[in-house]
Amino acid sequence: MRVETKLFTYLLAFFVPVIFIYGFWTKWTEPIGVTALTLTAGLFALVSFYFWMTGRKLPLRPEDNVSGEIEDAEGDYGYFVASSWTPLWLALAGAVMFAGLAIGWWLFIIGAFFGIVALVLWVFESFSGEYSI
Missing domain, CATH: 1.10.287 (Helix Hairpins)
Known part of the structure; x- marks a missing residue:
């Protein structure tokens, strides 16, 4: 440190x-x-x-x-998913949310919905599928 x-x-x-x-x-x-x-x-x-x-x-x-x-x-620093598209969807949802602050609250709410879905998918992607722990 x-x-x-x-x-x-x-x-x-x-x-x-x-x-x-x-x-x-x-x-x-x-x-x-x-x-x-x-x-x-x-x-x-x-x-x-x-x-x-x-x-x-x-x-x-x-x-x-x-x-x-x-x-x-050298050695392990933690577990990281090999490849994931979920951060991309989370970033796009964040961009829609920020655009919604300028355009209108209806767009912010849509972006927040997709952001919550992408965040849940990102958190739980290590528990199922090809890269499950």
């Missing part, structure tokens, strides 16, 4: 000065940008703190070992 902690800490260190630069540039008269940048920095601080606390409790991963080799990370 050290790599992730460093990444989010560096992003936090970037956004904190940007808040003051943006505020100084706009003479602190535009509160929305300062608020958005402050919330962004707060998000990076929260995620960085979470990764730091989680990384302290877990043993070192192969990615965290400076002298680690590629062979150290």
